[in-house]
Amino acid sequence: CCLINMKHTDGVIAMKSCCINGKIFDWNIISRRSCFRAGVRYYVRGIDSEGHAANFVETEQIVQYNGAKASFVQTRGSIPFYWSQRPNLKYKPKPQISKSINHLDGFQRHFDSQIITYGKQVILNLVNQKGSEKPLEQAFAKMVNRLGNGMIKYVAFDFHKECSRMRWHRLQILVDMVAEMQNEFGYFLVDSDGTVQLQQDGTFRSNCMDCLDRTNVIQSLLARREVNSCLVDLRCHSWPFCSALFPAAWADNANACAKQYAGTGALKTDFTRTGRRTQWGLLMDGWNSMIRYYKNNFSDGFRQDSIDLFLGNYAVEEADMNTPLHEPKDWKFLTLPIIMVVAFSMCIICLLMAGKTRINVNVIKNINSNPI
Structure with a gap:
């Protein structure tokens, strides 16, 4: 059940059947990654001139019960202005905001398209509000204020600061902060007769630096809150949805999206799966971070070239002259190969x-030592 469509190049689908108190319903996640401004971590950040954001993913959660279908959509995407973070062998390259481009034009194009497609926008900016990420947060807030669009609301939440020292329960602060807006947006619902009962009036647009790890944690919390409300409205059950399938599917969704953009599974998936941070999860995050460092600096350039070629962003121009492989060769080009073949053949023959000579000598010696 695809209720909102967009052009996409890849994504994730998770389909689960759940049973609560004898009532069976289908629960699905579909993440669609946009083909516009496609690429890999560090090589593609921000937006292009048309307002398309890097690593833009539309995630739809679908519940089907007794013929009725409910859908809740969230989006994620890179901070929507012109900035870059090119790999330079440092563990975390410093982000650079372009100073020569009018950011507001692309920024407005991006959110105009988002409002047309999804309605009201609530931006959940999860980047650090200090250090190298601070200028990005400040620029984002400033541009939202300059745009002055009443359909857009900006919420900044310093994920790492709030959850430092394993205080992951503080994520509930953000969930409570946006609860009223989530209730206002609602979700899409069509009954078994095909009649539309409810419409989703807006979406949460979440982002961190990569729009992967922190973003997926927050999206899973909002999705859990929505699926509980949805199942109550569908009269499937009246208590919180606690199936282990839910966190597992969202963690798998995080891993798949992260592999497409960063080359490894997502970080912080132990919290998504279990609801708490673990020491083993920290070790796995360190391992994935090391793999990301290597791939981002030494192999992602080839991946980016492949994506650009596949999507037509890079066009191979036909040369005016024939390639050297098509030019006729004279006898000089064959001289060295012929000499090498002859020399190699002579070596084999000599060996x-x-x-054979050694065998014949041994036979003669044996005959001389054993006369008849």
């Missing part, structure tokens, strides 16, 4: 002849 074979030497072996």
